[in-house]
Amino acid sequence: MATVRLSFSPAPVHVRTARLVGVAVARRAGVREDLLDEVRLAIGEACTRAVALHRQYGLADPVLVEMSDGGSYAVRVVDRAPIEAGIGLTALPPDELANESLTDEALTTGVGFALLAGFVEDLQVRPVDEGIGTEVRMVWPVGR
Amino acid sequence: MELSLATRTVGEHTVLEVGGEVDVYTAPRLRERLLELIDGGARHVVVDLGRVDFLDSTGLGVLVGAHKRLRTAGGSFALVCDKEPLLKIFRITALDQVFPLHPTVEAAVGAGPTGANA
Numbered sequence: 063m064a065t066v067r068l069s070f071s072p073a074p075v076h077v078r079t080a081r082l083v084g085v086a087v088a089r090r091a092g093v094r095e096d097l098l099d100e101v102r103l104a105i106g107e108a109c110t111r112a113v114a115l116h117r118q119y120g121l122a123d124p125v126l127v128e129m130s131d132g133g134s135y136a137v138r139v140v141d142r143a144p145i146e147a148g149i150g151l152t153a154l155p156p157d158e159l160a161n162e163s164l165t166d167e168a169l170t171t172g173v174g175f176a177l178l179a180g181f182v183e184d185l186q187v188r189p190v191d192e193g194i195g196t197e198v199r200m201v202w203p204v205g206r
Numbered sequence: 207m208e209l210s211l212a213t214r215t216v217g218e219h220t221v222l223e224v225g226g227e228v229d230v231y232t233a234p235r236l237r238e239r240l241l242e243l244i245d246g247g248a249r250h251v252v253v254d255l256g257r258v259d260f261l262d263s264t265g266l267g268v269l270v271g272a273h274k275r276l277r278t279a280g281g282s283f284a285l286v287c288d289k290e291p292l293l294k295i296f297r298i299t300a301l302d303q304v305f306p307l308h309p310t311v312e313a314a315v316g317a318g319p320t321g322a323n324a
Contacts, residue, residue, distance in 0.1 A: 074231040081260075099291050106262050110230040166267050173270075173299045174263035180298035 063132035064091075069124040072116035080127050081106045084137060091131035092204040100181040101135075101202060107174045108139035108198040114171075115143035115196075135202045142195040208232070210257070211239050216315050220248040225257030228265030236265065240272040249281035252314045261292055266301060273305060282306075284314045 084105035
């Protein structure tokens with residue numbers, strides 16, 4: 063099993079780098095070409111969420127992305143925000159999306175989660191094993 | 207690819223052509239441009255996503271924000287998109303039920319301010 067770890071300062075500019083690395087490792091691991099757009103989007107959404115949480119809580123700690131291929135392609139995106147922040151992730155129904163009172167932040171969070179849930183069949187959001195934070199774990203099959 | 211933004215006028219519509227990647231880093235520039243257009247008096251805005259190769263939740267949030275703002279101002283907002291990967295994003299988030307989506311700028315403009323506001 064090969065593992066690639068990337069940790070980056072919680073700044074929006076680095077999310078693109080995480081997407082590029084995530085897709086490069088996915089391709090190398092043997093994830094089907096037609097799934098790579100979804101891998102790119104899902105890793106981007108998970109990292110965007112982590113960056114937003116770190117900024118919301120004023121955390122300078124890096125966001126960790128760990129990619130491994132052991133029979134499947136697994137990606138973990140780990141943030142260090144208090145756990146209650148990670149709860150309440152829900153997809154929003156269409157009539158809520160255009161609701162005037164919905165804040166841009168709540169909308170983006172809801173839409174981001176809808177994308178994660180919609181594009182990743184094997185998705186887990188859970189507390190990290192040690193310390194403070196949440197881990198978004200995504201798994202894709204490899205075609206080899 | 208970096209974000210590119212270009213504006214043109216077609217009849218009473220303002221068409222904003224977007225290219226490249228719209229994500230958490232570049233979406234603020236898209237938001238600024240849309241606000242400039244709306245504050246500058248544009249009331250019927252068509253955003254052409256034809257050359258966009260990546261769009262995330264932050265970009266979608268900006269588009270919903272512009273849609274709401276124009277609706278409040280009595281205007282209209284429509285999107286041009288014919289790429290299946292992007293259309294899938296709109297379907298999964300149910301935003302295809304919020305935005306008028308057209309395959310071409312001509313179709314979006316042809317739908318007229320009333321049609322585009324449906």
